[in-house]
Each structure stands twice: as C-alpha cells, then as structure tokens.
Amino acid sequence: MGEEFNPSKPIYLQLAERINYQIVRKELSAGEKLPSVREMAIRSGVNPNTVQRTYSELERMGIVETKRGQGTFVTEIESVLTTLRETLKKDQITHFVSDMREMGFSDEEMIQGLEEYFQVKGSKKG
Amino acid sequence: MGEEFNPSKPIYLQLAERINYQIVRKELSAGEKLPSVREMAIRSGVNPNTVQRTYSELERMGIVETKRGQGTFVTEIESVLTTLRETLKKDQITHFVSDMREMGFSDEEMIQGLEEYFQVKGSKKG
Amino acid sequence: MGEEFNPSKPIYLQLAERINYQIVRKELSAGEKLPSVREMAIRSGVNPNTVQRTYSELERMGIVETKRGQGTFVTEIESVLTTLRETLKKDQITHFVSDMREMGFSDEEMIQGLEEYFQVKGSKKG
Amino acid sequence: MGEEFNPSKPIYLQLAERINYQIVRKELSAGEKLPSVREMAIRSGVNPNTVQRTYSELERMGIVETKRGQGTFVTEIESVLTTLRETLKKDQITHFVSDMREMGFSDEEMIQGLEEYFQVKGSKKG
DNA sequence: GTGGTCTAGACCACA
DNA sequence: GTGGTCTAGACCACG
Numbered sequence: 001m002g003e004e005f006n007p008s009k010p011i012y013l014q015l016a017e018r019i020n021y022q023i024v025r026k027e028l029s030a031g032e033k034l035p036s037v038r039e040m041a042i043r044s045g046v047n048p049n050t051v052q053r054t055y056s057e058l059e060r061m062g063i064v065e066t067k068r069g070q071g072t073f074v075t076e077i078e079s080v081l082t083t084l085r086e087t088l089k090k091d092q093i094t095h096f097v098s099d100m101r102e103m104g105f106s107d108e109e110m111i112q113g114l115e116e117y118f119q120v121k122g123s124k125k126g
Numbered sequence: 127m128g129e130e131f132n133p134s135k136p137i138y139l140q141l142a143e144r145i146n147y148q149i150v151r152k153e154l155s156a157g158e159k160l161p162s163v164r165e166m167a168i169r170s171g172v173n174p175n176t177v178q179r180t181y182s183e184l185e186r187m188g189i190v191e192t193k194r195g196q197g198t199f200v201t202e203i204e205s206v207l208t209t210l211r212e213t214l215k216k217d218q219i220t221h222f223v224s225d226m227r228e229m230g231f232s233d234e235e236m237i238q239g240l241e242e243y244f245q246v247k248g249s250k251k252g
Numbered sequence: 253m254g255e256e257f258n259p260s261k262p263i264y265l266q267l268a269e270r271i272n273y274q275i276v277r278k279e280l281s282a283g284e285k286l287p288s289v290r291e292m293a294i295r296s297g298v299n300p301n302t303v304q305r306t307y308s309e310l311e312r313m314g315i316v317e318t319k320r321g322q323g324t325f326v327t328e329i330e331s332v333l334t335t336l337r338e339t340l341k342k343d344q345i346t347h348f349v350s351d352m353r354e355m356g357f358s359d360e361e362m363i364q365g366l367e368e369y370f371q372v373k374g375s376k377k378g
Numbered sequence: 379m380g381e382e383f384n385p386s387k388p389i390y391l392q393l394a395e396r397i398n399y400q401i402v403r404k405e406l407s408a409g410e411k412l413p414s415v416r417e418m419a420i421r422s423g424v425n426p427n428t429v430q431r432t433y434s435e436l437e438r439m440g441i442v443e444t445k446r447g448q449g450t451f452v453t454e455i456e457s458v459l460t461t462l463r464e465t466l467k468k469d470q471i472t473h474f475v476s477d478m479r480e481m482g483f484s485d486e487e488m489i490q491g492l493e494e495y496f497q498v499k500g501s502k503k504g
Numbered sequence: 505g506t507g508g509t510c511t512a513g514a515c516c517a518c519a
Numbered sequence: 520g521t522g523g524t525c526t527a528g529a530c531c532a533c534g
Contacts, residue, residue, distance in 0.1 A: 007130070024229045088229060093239050096222045103150045103214060107244045111237065113219050118233050136509060163522065173511045178523070186312075195518040195521045256385070262524060276481045289507065299526045304508070321506045321534040340481060345491050348474045355402045355466060359496045363489065365471050370485045509531075516524075 011046055012053040019058060023074055024085050034064060034072040137172055138179040145184060149200055149207065150214050156207060160190065160198045263298055264305040271310060275326055275333065276340050282333060286316065286324045389424055390431040397436060401452055402463050412442060412450045 005011045022028045034040065037055065041048040055072050058064040062080050066072050075081065100110050131137045148154045160166065163181060167174040181198050184190040188206050192198045201207065226236050257263045274280045286292065289307060293300040307324050310316040314332050318324045327333065352362050383389045400406045412418065415433065419426040433450050436442040440458050444450050453459065478488050 021229070026230065085229070089226070089231060089235070089239055090243070092222065092225055092229070093236075093243050096218065097240070097243060099218055100215070103147070103211070103218070104152065105215060107240075109215070110219075111240060113215055114223070114233075114237060114240070117216075117219050117223060138509080162520080164520095175512085176510065179509090181522080192522060193519095194523085197521060264524080273481070278482065288505080290505095301527085302525065305524090307507080318507060319534095320508085320532075323506060337481070341478070341483060341487070341491055342495075344474065344477055344481070345488075345495050348470065349492070349495060351470055352467070355399070355463070355470070356404065357467060359492075361467070362471075363492060365467055366475070366485075366489060366492070369468070369471050369475060506533080507531105508533105509529100511529080512527085514524100514526080516522105518521080518523105 005046075012050050012057065015040075015044060015046065015051065015054040016057050019054070020063065020084060020088060023063065023081065024088050028074050030074055030078075030081060031076045032074050033070075034074065036071060131172075138176050138183060141166075141170060141172070141177065141180040142183050145180070146189065146210060146214060149189065150211050154200050156200055156204075157202045158200050160200065162197060257298075264302050264309065267292075267296060267298070267303065267306040268309050271306070272315065272336060272340060275315065276337050280326050282326050282330075283328045284326050286326065288323060383424075390428050390435060393418075393422060393424065393429065393432040394435050397432070398441065398462060398466060401441065401459065402466050406452050408452055408456075408459060409454045410452050411448075412452065414449060 005014050019028070019034070028034070034055070035043060037048050037051045040051045044051065055064060055066065059066055059072075062077070063075055063084060064072050065075055097107075097110065105113075131140050145154070145160070154160070160181070161169060163174050163177045166177045170177065181190060181192065185192055185198075188203070189201055189210060190198050191201055223233075223236065231239075257266050271280070271286070280286070286307070287295060289300050289303045292303045292306075296303065307316060307318065311318055311324075314329070315327055315336060316324050317327055349359075349362065357365075383392050397406070397412070406412070412433070413421060415426050415429045418429045422429065433442060433444065437444055437450075440455070441453055441462060442450050443453055475485075475488065483491075
C-alpha cells in the first residue's frame with residue numbers, strides 16, 4: 001500500500017495530481033464518489049490531514065464537490081472536466097518538449113519522431 | 127550531495143541513464159573524462175562498487191572507454207553517440223505517447239497539441 | 253574442495269570458462285540447472301558475489317538463462333550452444349598452433365603429426 | 379621474479395619442462411651454458427636443491443651435460459635434440475587431441491579446423 | 505529457497 | 520592517482 005511520494009514537492013499536491021490523472025483516465029468518472037478521507041489516507045499511506053488538504057485544493061479548483069455528510073464527488077460540470085483534460089495535456093506536452101529540447105532536439109524532430117512512432121506501432125485515432 | 131534514486135530500479139542503471147542523458151545534452155562531450163569512480167561515488171552518495179558497475183555497463187555498451195590508470199572517457203565514436211541520441215529520443219517519445227494514450231488522447235491530439243504549443247511559444251527549428 | 257584459480261586472470265572469468273567447457277563436454281546439458289550461486293560458491297571456494305558475476309556474464313552471453321526464484325539454467329537455444337562449441341574449438345586450435353609455432357614447428361608438421369597420431373592410436377571419426 | 383608453479387606436480391619436473399621448452403624454442407642453443415644452480419634458483423624462486431635435482435634429471439635424459447667446475451651445458455648431440463623436439467611435439471599433440479575429444483570433436487573436425495585456421499591466418503610452412 | 509543489488513573495506517596492476 | 524577484482528555480510532523481490 002501507499003505508493004511513494006517525491007519529497008521535493010508537497011504530498012497533498014502530488015496526491016491531487018494523481019486524482020486528476022485518474023479522472024482524466026476515467027478511472028474516476030463524473031459524479032463518482034471519491035474514497036473517504038480516512039480511506040484515502042490509509043490507501044495512500046499519508047496522514048488524513050494531508051488528504052483533507054488535497055480534497056480542499058481539488059474543491060477550490062472546482063474539480064470535486066463536497067456534500068456534507070455524504071462525501072466528496074467528482075464534479076459533473078463538463079466544462080471543468082474538459083479544461084482539466086486540456087490542462088493535463090498541456091502539462092505533458094510542456095514537459096515533453098522541455099526534455100527534448102534539453103537533449104538538443106528541434107521541433108521538427110519531435111513531430112517527425114512522433115509520426116514515425118505512430119507508423120511503426122500502429123496509431124490510435126481519436 | 128547525493129541526489130535521490132528510485133528504489134524500484136537498480137542504482138547502477140539509474141546512474142548510467144543519468145550519464146547517458148548528460149552526454150546527449152552535451153553536458154559531457156565526446157572524449158571528455160568522467161569523474162573518477164571514487165569521485166562519482168561521493169557525488170552520487172553511493173558506494174564506489176556501484177559506480178564501478180555503472181561504468182562497466184557503459185563500457186559494455188560502448189558509450190565509454192576506460193584507460194587503465196587514467197580514467198573513464200566518453201567515447202569519440204560518432205556513430206555510438208548518434209545511436210545513443212536516437213535511443214533516448216525514442217524512449218522519451220515512447221514514454222510520452224504511453225502517458226498521453228493512458229489519458230485518452232488520440233495520436234492526432236498529440237501532434238496537434240505539439241504544433242499549437244510550438245506556435246504559441248515560438249519554435250526552435252533544427 | 254575449492255579448485256585452484258590462476259591469479260593472473262579474474263576468477264569470475266575463469267569460472268565462466270570452466271562452465272562453458274563443461275557445457276561443451278556435455279557435463280552440463282541444455283536446459284540443465286546450474287548449482288545455485290551459494291552452492292557453487294562453496295564448491296569453488298570463492299565468494300558468492302564472484303559466482304554471481306560469473307552467472308551474469310554467462311547470461312549476458314546468452315549461454316545461461318535465469319529464472320527468478322528458481323535458479324540458473326543452461327540455455328536450450330541450439331544455435332548458442334553450437335556457437336559456443338565452435339568458439340571453444342577455435343580457442344583450442346589457436347592455442348595449440350601458437351604453442352607449436354613457438355617451438356618452431358611448421359603448419360605441415362602439425363597436420364602431419366596429428367595424422368600420424370590418429371593412425372597409431374586409432375581414430376574417432378565424426 | 380619466479381613464475382608460479384603448479385602445486386600438483388613436482389617443481390623440479392616443471393622446471394625441467396620449462397628448460398626443455400626453451401631448448402626447443404632455441405632460446406637455449408646446443409652447447410649453450412645453462413645458468414648456474416644458484417643463479418637459476420634465484421631466477422625461478424625455488425630452492426637450489428630443487429634446481430640441482432632438475433639438472434640431474436636433464437642429465438639423466440641426456441639433454442644436458444655437466445662439466446665439473448665449468449657448469450651445465452645443453453647437449454650438442456643432434457639426435458638427442460631432435461628426439462626432444464619430437465617428444466615435445468607429441469606431448470602437445472596428445473594434449474590437444476585429448477582436450478578436443480573431451481569436447482566431443484572428431485579427428486576430422488580437428489584437421490579441418492586446423493586447415494581453416496591456416497587459410498584464414500596465413501600459414502608458416504617449414 | 506532462488507538470483508540481484510548494495511555497502512564496506514581491502515588489495516592489485518597500471519602509469 | 521586510475522580502474523578492476525574480491526571478500527564479507529546484508530537486504531530485497533520472487534516463487
């Protein structure tokens with residue numbers, strides 16, 4: 001139990017990122033209930049206070065809604081989920097481009113490399 | 127001193143990857159001397175034997191040449207460095223595509239996202 | 253227990269050579285389990301780490317396959333074993349010719365000497 | 379100083395073999411003086427008594443002659459040297475064939491392997 | 505049990 | 520100094 005956390009970043013943010021990731025991957029669907037704070041604390045191997053902070057942060061971002069006495073739920077507002085998806089996409093791309101540039105690759109090489117990859121491995125079109 | 131290592135992967139391999147990365151980023155140029163085994167051990171916070179194993183591995187891959195009593199040097203064979211560069215590129219791309227697909231993005235969305243990114247931020251052509 | 257090793261050559265390589273030799277002589281057959289690292293260490297009178305290194309080397313050469321938690325086994329890939337056999341043959345011949353030449357014998361004398369030897373002692377044809 | 383000796387065989391015989399080998403390689407020519415017992419003992423790192431025994435053995439075989447007060451000399455009798463040469467050749471061949479047979483090679487494979495070797499590496503004819 | 509990794513500390517050959 | 524090997528002893532993941 002309890003995957004590891006990078007000590008150089010607040011755990012509550014890392015946990016939030018993981019949940020966002022799960023939402024975009026549809027492991028958590030719109031309207032679905034998140035694990036209770038205590039449950040999530042045990043699963044993640046962190047303190048319940050940390051989970052609480054994560055949930056608050058997610059609520060501040062509009063990604064989850066807390067219903068008193070019932071629990072915390074993924075928002076059903078489509079636009080929020082779409083934005084979240086776009087945000088994560090952008091983050092991934094930013095990180096990718098940054099790494100590739102550090103290795104000295106040009107924009108063309110990245111595009112080209114991707115297209116070659118798709119051709120070889122077979123593509124998944126949207 | 128002593129950067130962190132992921133406990134789920136052998137340290138000697140992670141260290142090799144870091145060095146490969148440094149070579150591709152030209153933080154280490156062709157023919158340049160690597161830190162001595164002992165020096166690198168101190169810098170990395172690991173045992174000299176572990177560094178030794180890393181250097182052996184790199185030598186086996188042809189990325190590094192060792193001269194007894196003198197030290198360990200980045201190879202000057204161009205083709206090896208080119209291959210290394212291509213390998214790391216492929217790895218990055220594989221990882222990127224894998225993550226993006228897990229988040230449900232299509233190949234088109236990745237390419238498109240990249241191109242948008244380049245247009246907004248300004249491109250670096252090869 | 254504990255056969256002797258030539259101090260002028262790494263033990264882990266000498267041990268590997270011995271095992272290769274045993275395989276070619278069919279004292280170890282394809283698919284057969286090698287002694288465990290610890291067992292072999294005791295038999296050979298060396299440290300388990302040294303045996304480990306030998307087994308790693310053999311695996312790198314494809315001569316041996318290791319199954320986690322089960323042991324190390326001689327490969328069943330015929331081509332590898334054939335190649336090994338050919339390699340050892342070549343090594344033997346190289347060594348023989350080198351010694352004979354040092355003693356001043358010509359190629360003809362070697363061939364001739366061999367043929368005489370076979371005639372006198374009785375031959376084993378393939 | 380002092381090459382190593384195989385503990386499984388008398389040192390005096392190993393030393394005799396080495397000297398025979400040197401004679402056949404013409405590092406010691408017919409009639410040439412061998413090092414004095416004391417000198418040889420130092421060079422070989424063995425006890426002078428052992429060298430004495432080696433020289434006696436060589437004299438028994440007719441390979442050297444001892445002249446009181448002058449030293450020990452390689453014989454000048456051609457037939458003895460020829461025989462020695464033939465004996466060493468036979469020993470080499472016996473050892474070679476024995477090893478190759480243990481590895482399962484047929485007589486044909488040995489001859490064939492030798493001939494291939496000569497073709498590739500270039501032959502030295504007598 | 506198995507193999508695999510890591511540390512600690514030692515000794516060696518080379519230059 | 521450099522890299523290379525070896526031992527001793529520990530801990531881990533796998534089955």
